[in-house]
Amino acid sequence: MEISVKYFDKSTILQEARVFNESPLVAKKCRLILSKIIYLIYQGEHINTNEATELFFSITKLFQSKDMSLRQMVYLAIKELSTISEDVIMVTSSLMKDMQPQYDVTYRANAIRALCKIINDPNTLASIERFLKAAIVEKSPSISSAAIISSYHLFGMSKDLIRRWGNEVNEALNFKGSSSTFLSASSSTTSSIVQYHALGLIYSIKSHDRMAVMKLISNFSGKSSGFFSSGNTLKNPLATCLLIRYAVKVMEDDVNARSTLVDLLEGFLRHKSDMVSLEAARAICNLDGVDSKELHPAVSALQLFLSSSKASLRFSAIRTLNMLAIKHPEAVSSCNLDMENLISDTNRSVATYAITTLLKTGNENSVDRLMKQIISFISDISDEFKVIVTDAIRSLTLKFPTKYPMMLTFLSNVLRDEGGYEFKKSVIEAIFDLVKFIPDCRDVALSHLAEFIEDCEFSKLSVRVLNVLGNQGPKTTNPTMYIRYIYNRVVLEKPIIRASAVQALSKFGSLTSDSKLKNHIRVLLERCLNDSDDEVRDRACWGLRLIEDEDSIKKFIKDDSVYSLPALERSLYEYYTKQSHETPFNISQIPKISKAQQDSEELLSKQSLQIEKSLQPTETKSSAPSIQAKKGTSFEQFMSTLSSLPQFQNLGSLFKSSKPIQLSESETEYVVSCIKHIFDNGIVFQFECKNTVQDCILENVTMDMSFETESTPVYQASTSLDKLAFDDQQSIAVIFQKDPEDPFPYCTFSNTMKFLVKDCDPNTGEVDETGFSDEYTLEAIELSLADYILPSYLGEFPKVWKELGETNQVVETFTFSAFNSLQNAISSLLDLLGMKPVDNTDQIKSTSVHTLLLSGIFYGGIKSLARVRMGYRANQGVTMEISVRSESEEASQIIMSVFE
Numbered sequence: 064m065e066i067s068v069k070y071f072d073k074s075t076i077l078q079e080a081r082v083f084n085e086s087p088l089v090a091k092k093c094r095l096i097l098s099k100i101i102y103l104i105y106q107g108e109h110i111n112t113n114e115a116t117e118l119f120f121s122i123t124k125l126f127q128s129k130d131m132s133l134r135q136m137v138y139l140a141i142k143e144l145s146t147i148s149e150d151v152i153m154v155t156s157s158l159m160k161d162m163q164p165q166y167d168v169t170y171r172a173n174a175i176r177a178l179c180k181i182i183n184d185p186n187t188l189a190s191i192e193r194f195l196k197a198a199i200v201e202k203s204p205s206i207s208s209a210a211i212i213s214s215y216h217l218f219g220m221s222k223d224l225i226r227r228w229g230n231e232v233n234e235a236l237n238f239k240g241s242s243s244t245f246l247s248a249s250s251s252t253t254s255s256i257v258q259y260h261a262l263g264l265i266y267s268i269k270s271h272d273r274m275a276v277m278k279l280i281s282n283f284s285g286k287s288s289g290f291f292s293s294g295n296t297l298k299n300p301l302a303t304c305l306l307i308r309y310a311v312k313v314m315e316d317d318v319n320a321r322s323t324l325v326d327l328l329e330g331f332l333r334h335k336s337d338m339v340s341l342e343a344a345r346a347i348c349n350l351d352g353v354d355s356k357e358l359h360p361a362v363s364a365l366q367l368f369l370s371s372s373k374a375s376l377r378f379s380a381i382r383t384l385n386m387l388a389i390k391h392p393e394a395v396s397s398c399n400l401d402m403e404n405l406i407s408d409t410n411r412s413v414a415t416y417a418i419t420t421l422l423k424t425g426n427e428n429s430v431d432r433l434m435k436q437i438i439s440f441i442s443d444i445s446d447e448f449k450v451i452v453t454d455a456i457r458s459l460t461l462k463f464p465t466k467y468p469m470m471l472t473f474l475s476n477v478l479r480d481e482g483g484y485e486f487k488k489s490v491i492e493a494i495f496d497l498v499k500f501i502p503d504c505r506d507v508a509l510s511h512l513a514e515f516i517e518d519c520e521f522s523k524l525s526v527r528v529l530n531v532l533g534n535q536g537p538k539t540t541n542p543t544m545y546i547r548y549i550y551n552r553v554v555l556e557k558p559i560i561r562a563s564a565v566q567a568l569s570k571f572g573s574l575t576s577d578s579k580l581k582n583h584i585r586v587l588l589e590r591c592l593n594d595s596d597d598e599v600r601d602r603a604c605w606g607l608r609l610i611e612d613e614d615s616i617k618k619f620i621k622d623d624s625v626y627s628l629p630a631l632e633r634s635l636y637e638y639y640t641k642q643s644h645e646t647p648f649n650i651s652q653i654p655k656i657s658k659a660q661q662d663s664e665e666l667l668s669k670q671s672l673q674i675e676k677s678l679q680p681t682e683t684k685s686s687a688p689s690i691q692a693k694k695g696t697s698f699e700q701f702m703s704t705l706s707s708l709p710q711f712q713n714l715g716s717l718f719k720s721s722k723p724i725q726l727s728e729s730e731t732e733y734v735v736s737c738i739k740h741i742f743d744n745g746i747v748f749q750f751e752c753k754n755t756v757q758d759c760i761l762e763n764v765t766m767d768m769s770f771e772t773e774s775t776p777v778y779q780a781s782t783s784l785d786k787l788a789f790d791d792q793q794s795i796a797v798i799f800q801k802d803p804e805d806p807f808p809y810c811t812f813s814n815t816m817k818f819l820v821k822d823c824d825p826n827t828g829e830v831d832e833t834g835f836s837d838e839y840t841l842e843a844i845e846l847s848l849a850d851y852i853l854p855s856y857l858g859e860f861p862k863v864w865k866e867l868g869e870t871n872q873v874v875e876t877f878t879f880s881a882f883n884s885l886q887n888a889i890s891s892l893l894d895l896l897g898m899k900p901v902d903n904t905d906q907i908k909s910t911s912v913h914t915l916l917l918s919g920i921f922y923g924g925i926k927s928l929a930r931v932r933m934g935y936r937a938n939q940g941v942t943m944e945i946s947v948r949s950e951s952e953e954a955s956q957i958i959m960s961v962f963e
Contacts, residue, residue, distance in 0.1 A: 090130035097136040119148040138173035145181040172209040179213030185221040211260040219956040236261040255299035300336040388423040415448040419455040446486040457493035475511040513548035533567030537574035558596035569606025715743025726841040753792040761787040774810035775802035814841040849897025851922035867948040873955040880940035
């Protein structure tokens with residue numbers, strides 16, 4: 064089968080699909096063709112709307128077959144084709160017929176799922192409401208689950224309608240089943256899974272009401288006079304885990320509920336299901352601001368799992384403790400003895416987490432013993448876990464610098480072992496840190512790096528090592544020993560490595576005070592002038608001139624200052640976005656910091672025992688704004704002014720800054736633009752005001768903002784300008800606080816600049832004492848969805864799209880007659896969504912059909928993707944099938960709602 068799959072052809076399969084019209088039907092043959100069609104769709108094969116529609120209605124003819132296996136394939140094919148076919152609603156009657164109680168259970172469950180997949184109109188949903196409500200309370204678990212899951216996916220389409228089904232969902236949630244239903248463990252699991260699905264739906268129904276959610280958690284906590292002694296309980300462990308997650312979310316939103324819900328989580332630590340106990344322990348360990356008293360029961364529960372006979376339980380427990388040790392190593396230290404027993408665990412993943420956790424919680428006296436144990440199994444684990452071990456060792460060495468000989472020996476040995484790029488990269492970065500922050504080990508570490516590039520298969524790593532050798536080698540006691548290794552790269556390697564080697568030689572010649580060594584370097588560089596690669600020749604020429612010019616050496620090599628990279632990046636962006644570039648970029652305005660200061664800050668961040676991978680979610684949120692924040696014309700001065708306001712302290716971190724929005728014409732007397740800064744808890748409007756009237760001066764300049772829609776931002780504070788002279792540009796800030804219940808408000812602000820105008824003599828600069836009040840009406844400012852999406856490249860689109868899956872996917876089809884071309888539609892979509900086009904899909908290749916791929920980070924750090932399949936017809940406009948996937952269903956729904 065695998066061989067034939069490679070030769071699947073869409074045209075051939077579409078021809079084969081004609082057998083669906085034959086009579087009598089051959090069930091086996093039809094099933095095979097349906098399998099091929101579904102396979103093509105899963106592989107991303109493009110099937111246009113006409114083909115899909117014709118295929119869809121051909122498949123519906125198979126409803127006349129009574130073959131159960133064929134009918135199951137029909138339901139599956141209908142669901143997959145429904146998103147790209149037209150008039151799919153025509154099959155509703157056939158599916159509703161299969162939903163009738165007299166039909167087989169298999170038919171009913173599949174028919175419910177297929178019907179809900181093709182519904183794209185709330186009115187149609189209302190017409191089948193009674194069927195779905197009856198199916199939800201059906202005694203058959205498969206039918207009930209199918210109805211509940213379908214309702215869950217349809218919730219975003221018609222929230223008010225589905226909220227009326229609360230009684231039916233509650234009935235399914237509390238369903239105990241007949242005595243015969245729970246005769247065995249397997250039947251119990253099958254029936255109780257309905258609780259898991261029902262809990263997810265009932266939470267969606269009640270999520271807008273915090274008290275209702277709190278009551279829901281209380282009802283199913285199993286708590287009356289004591290935990291699990293009486294009261295309602297959930298039979299399904301998955302449902303209980305879901306309940307725990309809802310409890311954690313309530314704690315995040317309501318600080319007052321924390322003490323009650325922490326007690327609830329501690330009760331779940333004693334649950335009969337290991338899954339629930341682990342989930343409760345993980346939830347407690349991940350709480351913000353958790354103290355030792357709250358951690359103790361969770362750590363004790365995890366400690367018991369460390370000695371479990373099941374490898375999955377040991378792995379889950381040690382992984383949770385590993386993450387906890389990042390912030391609370393003292394809380395985990397009580398488990399050190401149990402973790403030491405896991406070092407020799409047959410499951411190497413468990414052993415790796417055990418050893419890295421011990422490295423975080425151990426003291427200087429235990430380092431030698433732990434390192435001996437690491438050496439015994441490092442060759443048996445995968446590269447992924449080797450990277451974790453290497454990062455832990457690097458952090459430990461920076462914490463205990465006196466232990467560097469053993470650590471360096473270990474790193475140099477594993478550097479010679481087989482391994483992939485990421486593993487070798489983590490090892491040399493660890494050695495780089497040792498060279499930079501522990502001067503005593505510099506000579507030995509550099510000798511290991513020099514030997515490594517003699518047989519390095521990764522060009523990027525060779526280049527990085529050569530750069531470090533060039534910077535640090537001249538500072539060693541015997542710099543000549545490294546020159547042979549470097550020059551060998553000039554003779555034996557590819558151009559990119561040869562160029563790096565020439566650069567390193569130039570640094571040796573520039574930094575050495577030995578005239579004999581400098582002459583040797585000059586000879587080697589002169590040989591490089593005949594290299595076949597122009598980059599190598601240019602660097603050799605530059606190096607020869609550099610070593611003869613002491614001023615250049617001081618300027619380019621010995622200078623102990625570096626530019627502040629965030630400030631440099633921001634200034635370059637501001638210069639790039641200017642309309643005129645007649646004035647050259649002035650780098651002298653960029654602030655500098657010393658290399659020692661840079662190294663001390665870097666060491667401070669690396670001395671903690673945090674593994675880089677565990678910090679990635681935080682870095683995603685904090686690093687993105689640094690790129691966006693540069694868009695202001697005077698961002699540093701503006702933020703400095705804001706920091707003096709007490710209201711600014713509660714805004715949280717910056718998520719996104721918009722591009723400057725012009726609120727007045729450039730030819731008018733007062734030129735005003737605005738930048739929207741979206742923070743966690745508020746919104747800041749930065750108004751850049753410029754006075755272009757030569758014979759007047761503005762005093763007491765303020766900005767009046769108001770909105771009329773039913774939105775939630777609350778005015779907090781604003782700044783004003785004492786004076787705005789001719790050709791002067793200054794910033795005014797207006798701060799609005801966001802309602803926690805409405806983190807992304809949409810509204811339109813009307814803006815009026817108010818000021819006192821005074822005449823000014825343009826020759827003498829003398830200002831009249833009297834003036835008059837005036838105001839200047841500006842264009843409106845709109846807060847839209849685009850302000851809450853950070854355009855960002857998240858990785859290869861097909862891979863990330865598949866990782867996000869269909870769980871949080873929303874698909875809708877729209878027709879826009881106003882667009883007269885696909886390119887116009889794409890431009891409007893980019894402005895509307897604020898997402899980043901991927902793979903140059905913002906440029907069309909066909910005037911009739913196109914697929915636009917978009918990616919971004921939704922407010923709160925939620926990865927989001929959108930795929931827009933569009934077609935253009937002269938008499939109809941542009942038809943779009945928009946699919947949105949994200950890490951949150953709510954985010955997908957919000958993004959899609961912008962088209963309503």
